Each structure stands twice: as C-alpha cells, then as structure tokens.
Amino acid sequence: MSSTTRHPLVWVPSLYLAMGLPNVMVGVVAAIIYKNLGVPNEDIALYTSQMYLPWVLKPLWAPLLETYRSKRFWVISMEFTMAAGLALVALCLPTEGFFKLSLAFFWLVGFASATQDTCADGVFMTTVSKTDQARYAGLQGMCWNLGAVLGSGLFVSLTGYLHNHHGMSWVQCWMVVVSLAAAAMAIFGVYHLRVLPPGSPSHLHGQGFAGGMKSTTEAWVTFFQKPQIWMMLAVIFFYRFGEGFIEKFGPLFLLDARAAGGLGLDNEALGHINGTVGTLTFIAGAFLGGFLVARRTLPRSFFTLALILNVPHLTYFYLAETMPTDTVTIAVIVAIEKFGFGMGSVGHMLYMMQQIAPGPFRMAHYAMATGVMALTKWGTGSVSGLLWNYVSHDYLHFFGWVLVFSVPPVILAWLAPFPHDSKDEPAEAVHGH
Secondary structure (H helix, E strand, O other): OOHHHOOHHHHHHHHHHHHHHHHHHHHHHHHHHHHHOOOOHHHHHHHHHHHHHHHHHHHHHHHHHOOOOOHHHHHHHHHHHHHHHHHHHHHHOOOOOHHHHHHHHHHHHHHHHHHHHHHHHHHHHHHOOHHHHHHHHHHHHHHHHHHHHHHHHHHHHHHHHHHHHHOOOHHHHHHHHHHHHHHHHHHHHHHHHHHOOOOOOOOOOOOHHHHHHHHHHHHHHHHHOOOOHHHHHHHHHHOOHHHHHHHHHHHHHHHOOHHHOOOOOOHHHHHHHHHHHHHHHHHHHHHHHHHHHHHHOHHHHHHHHHHHHHHHHHHHHHHHHHOOOOHHHHHHHHHHHHHHHHHHHHHHHHHHHHHHOOOOOHHHHHHHHHHHHHHHHHHHHHHHHHHHHHOOOOHHHHHHHHHHHOHHHHHHHHHOOOOOOOOOOOOOOOOOO
16 A cells, blocks of 8 residues: 555554654753753753744744655654754763753754644645544644653653662663653654655645745735734734743742742652643543534634633642642642643634634644744743742742733633634644644
C-alpha cells in the first residue's frame, strides 16, 4: 500500500504525538531541568520564555515552505533535526556552560518544532477529507496531549525515580531522559519515512522564493483587512493571559522548598500531578468543551468557556494561602485548574479557526492567529520573572496578581465580535498548543 492511500489511523496518531512531545520539552520540561540544576526562578522564567518566539514568528517563514519540496519532507526532516537538537542538549548538560549551550539547542528544537507544526497540520488538512477531519479531531487532540503527558509526566517522574531510588545526580538523570526524548523523535522520523503521505502541493509549489514572498505579502495584507480584526486579535491575545503566568511559575511553585514558599514536591510527584493527572484532566475538559460548543455553538458558549478557563486560577492562590502537605489534595486542586484550562482553551482554538482563519489564506491566517497566541506565552513568561522580583519572591502575592490579570480576558470574551456564522465551514483540527 502506498503512503498516499494509507488509512489516517496509521499516521495521524504518531504525527500528533511527535508534535506534542517536543513542544512540551521546550515549553515546560526545560524549566524543570533548570530548576533541578539550580538556576534562579527569574532566569528560568525569562530565558525559557524566549523559546516561544519560534511559534510567534512561524508565519514569517511558513509560506516559503510551500514553495520547496513536500510537506512530508519538512515534517520528517524537522523530526530528525529535533532528535539531533535534543541529543545535543543531553550532551551539554554536564559542561560548565550548560545553561547557554542548552538554551541554544532548545532554540533549535523550538524552530524545528514550530516548522513541523505548520507542515504537519498542512499534511492533515490537505490529505484527509473535511468529514474525516472532524472525525479525527478528538484523536488528534488526545495524541498531541499524550505527547505532552510523555514529556511533562512520565519523563519528569522518571528523573525523580532515578534520583530518589538510584542515587543518580540531576545532571545524569536529565541526560538519560533527554536522550530518550531524542531517540523518540528519531523513531518518529523513521516511522514517518514509511507511512506519512506527502500532502497536496500548494499553488505556490515550484514558484521559488519570489512566489513565496509575494504570497506571504498578500496573506499579511488580507489578514489585516478582515472586519474587526484588531478586536479579535485583542480577544485571542488576552484570552489566556492569566494562564501564561501559571504555566511558567506553577511548576516552580510546586517544586520550590517550603522554606522558599513553595510546596516542596519532588520530580516524581510533580510528574504525576502536573503531567499525568493534569494532562488527563485537561483532555477531559477539552472533550467536554467541544461537546458544549457542538450543543450551543461558539458565539453562545464563548463567554462561558472564558469564565471556565479563568476562574480556576483561584486554585493556585488557594494553594499558596493554605500550603497543603497532602499530595492527593494538591493533585486534586491542580487538576481543577487543568480541567478549566482544557475546557476553556477549546473556545480559544475554535475562535481562531472559525472567526479569524476563514478565507483564501486559511492555513496562513490560522498560523498567524496561533502566532499571536504564542506571543501571549512569550510576553507573560518574559514579564513573570519581573513580577516575581516585584512581589519579593512571594508566591501568594504573585498568584494574587494572576487573579487580577484574569479579569480582562473575561471582559474581552463578553465583547468578542463574531463576523462569521460558526456553521459556515466545518471546524478543522484542534490540539492543545
């Protein structure tokens, strides 16, 4: 059977697993590595947040990829690039200048991951029929998030196990685990060489750099000509504003010693809570959010979903106030926040697809919208270290400010414009970026 006629179940699950794993290695796991290796919180927040920039900037080079080779070529070559980048991260951890070196290699992985994201979505959207896109959207989201579970759950727990039960140093633990992640990406690359379809060639294919630049310019111009575009961009930029601070400092709070105001968990507990339990409740929330939108439509459920995402930010304020010692209690409270994040984020993704993306440059405009979403992560992560210093390293005050930052998203969701009938076109793939 040729790769062009293979059933989607042969390649869709592995494709989205291979997207979720490197994304979470760069976005979440890197911060935990640096925490274990003694890097200060403010440095972790500032420098790891810069790794979101590839996802912010990917609309700048995404149209150029359409002019050269196939989407399949870019996906597979980026998977091997990420395998090499992660292997280099593992190798540099024992060195004296590990922080700068590993950041550089994580940047390489980030650019490759952002490129793979764009082309993998392109393979899916141009290979699978609209009907089957809707059928496999839930599977896509689940597999993307299973990649995240593997990275932020099982891998983090494994470092804790190796450290606690085998007496390995943190450097040795992370060398083993990051090497496993590199091997996983190489295996995905080899597998996709056999099964991944090429995706339909773009109308730009073969037009070279000049054709790509002309199309890029046209895509950007038409993007900003959309009705009420600035208000819609404000809605998607602020929708997960409060969440951005929790995503960066939540794991640091759970890991920090109680003497420093944290909850004093080890990597094993963090992997189970923030990775496995948290991600499974995120997936459950995402499915429920999709069900709500299917029943009520996006315009009628958008404000509710914004509330469901932002109100649970109270959980971290509550944890910082009460400082519970029971791991199960902590896990339940974190799971509530993750469930709200999962359910609420469905509104975010569908708003970008149904209200911002429609038109002749659907794929490019969706990439631009997700670039704005990544800009939120970059911005909140970059200033979270400054906020941490401003509140004198006090987690209670830090999460108090997060509650303040969670108000504008709810107000903007109430005012959000809906220029497109949400029933105009079928929704495309949704996964947990």
